[in-house]
Amino acid sequence: MVYLDYSATTPVDERVIESYAKACRDFVGNPNSLHKIGVEARLVIEASTRQIADLLGVKSSEIIYTSGASESNNTAIKGICLKYQNRGKRIITTELEHSSVIAPLNYLTKQGFDVDFVKLDDKGRVDLDDLERLMGDDVVLVTISSVNSEVGIKQPMKEISQIVRKYKKCFLHSDMTQSIGKEKVDLSLVDLASLSGQKFFGMKGIGALIKKENIVIEPLIHGGKSTTIYRSGTPMLPLIVSLAKAIRLAYDDFAEKQNHIEKIHNHLINELKQLDVDINSNEYSINHIVNFSLRGIKSETMLHALEEDEVYISTQTACSTGDYSLAVYAVTKDEKRSASSMRVSISYLTTLEEIDLFIDSLSKNIKKLGELK
Amino acid sequence: MKVIKITAVWCSACLIMNKRWKEIEKDYDVETISYDLDFDEDEVKEYEVGEKLPVFIFLDGDKEIGRLIGEKSLEEIKKYIEELN
Numbered sequence: 001m002v003y004l005d006y007s008a009t010t011p012v013d014e015r016v017i018e019s020y021a022k023a024c025r026d027f028v029g030n031p032n033s034l035h036k037i038g039v040e041a042r043l044v045i046e047a048s049t050r051q052i053a054d055l056l057g058v059k060s061s062e063i064i065y066t067s068g069a070s071e072s073n074n075t076a077i078k079g080i081c082l083k084y085q086n087r088g089k090r091i092i093t094t095e096l097e098h099s100s101v102i103a104p105l106n107y108l109t110k111q112g113f114d115v116d117f118v119k120l121d122d123k124g125r126v127d128l129d130d131l132e133r134l135m136g137d138d139v140v141l142v143t144i145s146s147v148n149s150e151v152g153i154k155q156p157m158k159e160i161s162q163i164v165r166k167y168k169k170c171f172l173h174s175d176m177t178q179s180i181g182k183e184k185v186d187l188s189l190v191d192l193a194s195l196s197g198q199k200f201f202g203m204k205g206i207g208a209l210i211k212k213e214n215i216v217i218e219p220l221i222h223g224g225k226s227t228t229i230y231r232s233g234t235p236m237l238p239l240i241v242s243l244a245k246a247i248r249l250a251y252d253d254f255a256e257k258q259n260h261i262e263k264i265h266n267h268l269i270n271e272l273k274q275l276d277v278d279i280n281s282n283e284y285s286i287n288h289i290v291n292f293s294l295r296g297i298k299s300e301t302m303l304h305a306l307e308e309d310e311v312y313i314s315t316q317t318a319c320s321t322g323d324y325s326l327a328v329y330a331v332t333k334d335e336k337r338s339a340s341s342m343r344v345s346i347s348y349l350t351t352l353e354e355i356d357l358f359i360d361s362l363s364k365n366i367k368k369l370g371e372l373k
Numbered sequence: 374m375k376v377i378k379i380t381a382v383w384c385s386a387c388l389i390m391n392k393r394w395k396e397i398e399k400d401y402d403v404e405t406i407s408y409d410l411d412f413d414e415d416e417v418k419e420y421e422v423g424e425k426l427p428v429f430i431f432l433d434g435d436k437e438i439g440r441l442i443g444e445k446s447l448e449e450i451k452k453y454i455e456e457l458n
Contacts, residue, residue, distance in 0.1 A: 093385075095389075097385060102382070102384065102388060103382040105388060106382045106387070106391075107382070109388065115392070326384075326385060326386055339424065
């Protein structure tokens, strides 16, 4: 099998599974219980949280555990807007956001909020002049993903942060699902950031919202105190332990992993350039993601043809019931390319041989499906 | 004029167009019937929505006389409506 869909999800690292299993076996108490095994469980969570906080450069009190990025994004966006709606009811975002950002924004428009979309430049990056123009005292939240999941465009978060910071009553949230664990991030640039363990070889079902300590939000889930008042529920100790392990492993030997990914990325790009495809990712895309478009072949047809050779990539779509990609359109302004895009996403586990197997299958199927046109 | 508007909560183009459509409703005599692609599956089925959202279906009585698909500028929407009229 050639798995090249690491941005959709990653296989769980065996060491993460082991830490999860060990935590399940060794710590049976509810961390909120006052007896000895409850206290032991709480201490384990506190130690794991400290570890995560140190690795991400934040405080332990700034970590809210969630079920994943969708919950983190919903908690951040609804939590801020509903709490601070007296400050203003305008929100700024981009067309490159994940559905778990767009859907809560849609919900908020029904509660009287107004959403503005900042323009993107011809490379898919936020037009900073337009952001300046859109900002105002009535803007309560700016939410912009650090890296787009389809085309891999990395946004200039430092410059965005500098603009938003001029407005003291406005908060900056970033969906960092495609950044954390894949690149070094500076969380001091934002007020809130979302992450998901399954994107960096962690377990599915655990993520976090990083929220600056002094910010109060309206919780989505009301109940007991848990590890924080902002997300009730019995603390998911084994998942928290596994998340700490996954984050630590993600940043172990980081420079070597990055070098390897760059080498794989460059090889992939060089090989794709030899084929009848258009590459949509550009110099601002992270090396982990390469998006390209087929010429005259439906991407879903190609996806299933590749599947026959046990090669797995994705047709990532947004604002579409089929193959059309708004993210690709935002970057290329090309209808045809937007209707036939595919995404290859790699990791430090990807080998040159796997890329060659993918290219062989892609090349073969372009010829085969092209003849059927 | 009756208009069937089909959107989805996860669609950014729909969010953009919802705002523009509110402007249209102020300026034109349109009766909008809104459906959500996922929540109103039964109602949406008969309109054969393609790959791109949102979809605005313009009706004369029960007969479809036009269809706007995807994100359009306010000027483009106005021009389209005026051509239909």
